[in-house]
Amino acid sequence: xxxxxxxxxxxxxxxxxxxxxxxxxxxxxxxxxxxxxxxxxxxxxxxxxxxxxxxxxxxxxxxxxxxxxxxxxxxxxxxxxxxxxxxxxxxxxxxxxxxxxx
Amino acid sequence: xxxxxxxxxxxxxxxxxxxxxxxxxxxxxxxxxxxxxxxxxxxxxxxxxxxxxxxxxxxxxxxxxxxxxxxxxxxxxxxxxxxxxxxxxxxxxxxxxxxxxxxxxxxxxxxxxxxxxxxxxxxxxxxxxxxxxxxxxxxxxxxxxxxxxxxxxxxxxxxxxxxxxxxxxxxxxxxxxxxxxxxxxxxxxxxxxxxxxxxxxxxxxxxxxxxxxxxxxxxxxxxxxxxxxxxxxxxxxxxxxxxxxxxxxxxxxxxxxxxxxxxxxxxxxxxxxxxxxxxxxxxxxxxxxxxxxxxxxxxxxxxxxxxxxxxxxxxxxxxxxxxxxxxxxxxxxxxxxxxxxxxxxxxxxxxxxxxxxxxxxxxxxxxxx
Numbered sequence: 001x002x003x004x005x006x007x008x009x010x011x012x013x014x015x016x017x018x019x020x021x022x023x024x025x026x027x028x029x030x031x032x033x034x035x036x037x038x039x040x041x042x043x044x045x046x047x048x049x050x051x052x053x054x055x056x057x058x059x060x061x062x063x064x065x066x067x068x069x070x071x072x073x074x075x076x077x078x079x080x081x082x083x084x085x086x087x088x089x090x091x092x093x094x095x096x097x098x099x100x101x102x
Numbered sequence: 103x104x105x106x107x108x109x110x111x112x113x114x115x116x117x118x119x120x121x122x123x124x125x126x127x128x129x130x131x132x133x134x135x136x137x138x139x140x141x142x143x144x145x146x147x148x149x150x151x152x153x154x155x156x157x158x159x160x161x162x163x164x165x166x167x168x169x170x171x172x173x174x175x176x177x178x179x180x181x182x183x184x185x186x187x188x189x190x191x192x193x194x195x196x197x198x199x200x201x202x203x204x205x206x207x208x209x210x211x212x213x214x215x216x217x218x219x220x221x222x223x224x225x226x227x228x229x230x231x232x233x234x235x236x237x238x239x240x241x242x243x244x245x246x247x248x249x250x251x252x253x254x255x256x257x258x259x260x261x262x263x264x265x266x267x268x269x270x271x272x273x274x275x276x277x278x279x280x281x282x283x284x285x286x287x288x289x290x291x292x293x294x295x296x297x298x299x300x301x302x303x304x305x306x307x308x309x310x311x312x313x314x315x316x317x318x319x320x321x322x323x324x325x326x327x328x329x330x331x332x333x334x335x336x337x338x339x340x341x342x343x344x345x346x347x348x349x350x351x352x353x354x355x356x357x358x359x360x361x362x363x364x365x366x367x368x369x370x371x372x373x374x375x376x377x378x379x380x381x382x383x384x385x386x387x388x389x390x391x392x393x394x395x396x397x398x399x400x401x402x403x404x405x406x407x408x409x410x411x412x413x414x415x416x417x418x419x420x421x422x423x424x425x426x427x428x429x430x431x432x433x434x435x436x437x438x439x440x441x442x443x444x445x446x447x448x449x450x451x452x453x454x455x456x457x458x459x460x461x462x463x464x465x466x467x468x469x470x471x
Binding site for chain 2: 051
């Protein structure tokens with residue numbers, strides 16, 4: 001199962017190398033360190049808000065997971081730097097990834 | 103090391119007038135030949151096109167349109183620093199002996215597909231450059247206690263300087279209040295903080311030392327080149343307040359040229375958004391971290407055009423594939439004392455900073471008389 005397939009089903013997974021255990025981001029089929037095959041970790045991952053700004057009514061934030069992965073996600077409530085959040089909704093719409101956190 | 107010189111250059115105005123990419127390339131190349139009567143087509147043995155346009159085979163097309171049959175002909179695409187990367191490739195061809203004289207022509211349309219990096223899915227739905235620029239701006243303001251008004255000084259300075267550039271998209275002068283009152287794009291970015299995609303083309307000819315001297319009495323030499331790519335993903339940047347790729351590229355270029363940053367008399371820096379100028383000035387070593395705007399204010403107050411004399415990307419417009427070449431032409435003109443009202447006093451050593459995709463990749467060139 002690929003990261004995109006999981007994401008299209010609303011599941012945020014974390015790609016990890018099955019050989020060297022390194023987190024591989026952005027998601028690819030093989031580890032960018034040792035070229036080992038990548039598997040997807042499932043979980044209720046907690047991320048930290050690194051930075052944010054606001055577009056019209058919504059905030060857009062840079063969220064860090066596992067001290068490695070950073071994504072940009074939408075948030076409706078006013079964020080704070082360092083605030084811990086979880087992915088509340090994610091998917092692929094019109095070939096674009098989207099992430100919501102709360 | 104083989105000396106590689108800038109033998110000729112030409113450009114179109116940067117505008118919103120809709121034109122085909124092939125027509126833009128042709129116009130700047132025509133202007134180049136009109137500006138340089140000693141240049142002959144038969145001496146050009148390579149043609150490189152710099153563009154993000156989806157049209158194919160642009161270099162052979164340009165070659166055919168201008169009546170050149172080069173040994174080497176291809177396109178280079180690297181988003182916003184395609185132009186300087188093309189110059190670096192041309193330099194390498196000449197330095198290796200594979201070519202002796204190369205035409206590099208950069209062009210872009212206002213609707214360039216190079217404006218948005220679709221691959222970078224870590225940005226989620228926030229792929230437009232205004233979103234990474236907003237994050238840079240917010241971080242920079244937070245870290246160094248900078249106000250929106252202070253950042254607006256970058257746009258004020260660069261629009262003022264662009265007014266002296268006949269090829270710039272803007273002919274307007276703006277105040278800090280004008281910038282503050284311009285359309286709000288996000289909480290941290292206003293319209294006049296942003297460079298604009300537009301239609302434009304710039305062309306340049308690089309050549310061996312001997313051929314350069316045959317064509318121009320005022321040769322300018324490329325003495326330093328530095329390039330660095332840290333990633334392709336905006337969110338992989340380790341810092342949102344400095345430009346790591348720029349810092350590394352600048353160190354390489356200055357080392358190759360045997361100079362330090364304080365030796366630079368005039369520079370074009372990649373001000374895609376207002377916050378990019380102080381970040382670039384700091385990463386290039388022109389000022390301490392957090393102090394880039396002090397330099398902007400000082401230059402503005404003294405009407406010193408040392409940084410972005412042609413008006414930068416903000417004042418000139420940003421036709422992606424042409425930008426790095428246009429920046430290089432400006433520094434060449436400055437070193438030739440040929441920059442008219444934009445002329446910086448005693449300009450002997452110049453620098454060009456051209457970057458891509460939220461500073462994930464940077465190219466720095468040093469030019470000298």
